[in-house]
Amino acid sequence: MPNIRRPTVANQFYEGDAEALREQIKNCFLHDFGPGKLPEINLNNYPRSIVGLISPHAGYMYSGPVAATAFNDLAFDGKPETIVLLGPNHTGYGSALSIMNKGIWQTPLGDLEVDSKIANLILQEAKILDIDELAHRYEHSIEVQLPFLQFLYGNTFKIVPICFQMQDYYSAVEIGNSLNRALANSNSIVIASSDMTHYESAKSASAKDEAALKSVIDMDAKTFYEIIEAQNITACGFGPIAALMTYAKCVNSKAKILSYHNSGEISGDLSAVVGYAAVSFKKYL
Numbered sequence: 001m002p003n004i005r006r007p008t009v010a011n012q013f014y015e016g017d018a019e020a021l022r023e024q025i026k027n028c029f030l031h032d033f034g035p036g037k038l039p040e041i042n043l044n045n046y047p048r049s050i051v052g053l054i055s056p057h058a059g060y061m062y063s064g065p066v067a068a069t070a071f072n073d074l075a076f077d078g079k080p081e082t083i084v085l086l087g088p089n090h091t092g093y094g095s096a097l098s099i100m101n102k103g104i105w106q107t108p109l110g111d112l113e114v115d116s117k118i119a120n121l122i123l124q125e126a127k128i129l130d131i132d133e134l135a136h137r138y139e140h141s142i143e144v145q146l147p148f149l150q151f152l153y154g155n156t157f158k159i160v161p162i163c164f165q166m167q168d169y170y171s172a173v174e175i176g177n178s179l180n181r182a183l184a185n186s187n188s189i190v191i192a193s194s195d196m197t198h199y200e201s202a203k204s205a206s207a208k209d210e211a212a213l214k215s216v217i218d219m220d221a222k223t224f225y226e227i228i229e230a231q232n233i234t235a236c237g238f239g240p241i242a243a244l245m246t247y248a249k250c251v252n253s254k255a256k257i258l259s260y261h262n263s264g265e266i267s268g269d270l271s272a273v274v275g276y277a278a279v280s281f282k283k284y285l
Contacts, residue, residue, distance in 0.1 A: 003103035003133060009140040010108055013059040014147060018108045024060055025068070025151045033261050034065035035072040039152060045078035049282045051253050052190040052244045054216070055148075056276035057087065057141045057237075062263045063195065063276040069259040070278035071148045077282075080189040082115045082158050083149060084122070084179065086240035087141030087193040089165035094135025096166035097128050097175070105159060107143070109150040115158035118186060122160065126178035128171055135163040141193040141237060167239025169225045176221075176246025183247075192244040194237025196275030202264045208233045209260065209275040216279060217255050221245045235275075248281035255281050 010016035015024045029038050053070045056063035074080075089098070101119035105112045123129055136142065142161045149157065162175070179190060196212070197205035208231050215224040221242040228238050235241070248255065257279050264273035 005103060005105045005133070005136055007107055008138050008143055013140060013144050016108055021108050021147055022151060025148060028060055028064035028068040029072060031065035031068070033259065033265070034068040039072045039075035041075050041152060042078050046187065048078040048080065048187070050074055050077040050189060050280055051251050051283060052192065052248045052281035054192045054194060054241055054244065054277060054279035055145055056195050057144045057193045058195055058263065058274060058276065062266050062274070066259045066261050066276040066278050067148060070280060071152060073258055073280045074189065075152050079153055080157060080187055082118050082160065082186060082188040084118070084160040084162065084183070084188060084190045085142045085145055085193060086162050086164065086190065086243055087139065088167065088237040088240060089135055089139055089163045090141065090236065091138045092165065093138060094163065094165070095130035095132040097130060097171060098132035098135035098163040099123060099129045100133055100136055100161050101131055103133070105146060105161070107146050107150060109147050110155040112146060112155055113158050115160050118182065118188065119160045121182040122178055125181045126175050128174055129162065135165065136161055139163055145191055145193055164239040169222065169242065172239045172242035173221060173246050176243040177250065179243070179247040180250035190244050190247055192237060192240035194235055194241050196235045196277050198234040198236070198274050199272045202262050202270040202273045205262055205273050205275045209277065213257055213277060213279070216241065216245060217257065219245055219249045219255060244281065252283055253281040254284050255279055
């Protein structure tokens with residue numbers, strides 16, 4: 001019997017009923033902070049040009065429209081067969097750097113299979129990764145990306161989840177370089193799940209996040225870490241972002257900011273917000 005990872009934050013971060021969830025996701029796409037339209041899947045576009053996305057992972061009420069801008073870009077670009085999802089570990093459970101190489105992830109929209117072939121290729125390349133289901137069991141950062149992907153493609157793709165409790169520069173770079181080798185010649189995409197600055201004023205969060213995102217656009221992971229540390233930026237998934245940046249640079253990509261907003265623009269409280277960014281990485285050669 002396959003290992004089944006059941007939803008942890010359904011009915012909290014997003015609707016737990018399939019029909020209500022689809023409607024919620026539609027509203028994210030149609031929102032003023034989203035693309036303003038429903039996505040159109042470009043099934044004839046291969047090879048695709050998008051190699052990676054940064055997408056937020058808060059409750060859909062707050063970050064869903066920003067996430068929708070990332071997934072709208074992906075829909076227009078085509079359909080990947082395998083999606084590698086990099087997320088921070090908020091719970092503290094499990095190994096420091098954890099991958100699942102088999103099993104099923106359930107959401108209200110259906111079941112998604114872990115791509116064992118790609119996961120094992122990544123494991124061969126990244127010796128610092130452990131096979132560990134516990135790190136993923138209660139973690140929401142990867143889970144909240146999945147319904148958006150299922151809204152686009154149904155359950156016709158596979159996933160590889162990687163959870164970062166340890167987010168140092170060298171580990172992130174090693175994983176990014178490993179992805180470059182493991183994903184060669186595959187129809188895949190890497191998604192880094194992260195929110196940006198947490199619980200500061202909108203003005204402060206915007207300034208800090210702008211500085212961090214500039215280094216993302218410059219594709220400079222070392223400077224990204226230096227800015228994160230120097231300005232005490234509380235982006236929760238900085239390790240996944242750096243791993244994606246490293247991978248994207250290896251495959252000759254450029255980054256583009258698609259959207260940036262904060263929770264205060266929804267709640268009306270601008271004194272303590274969380275920042276949300278959507279970024280795409282596209283090949284230019």
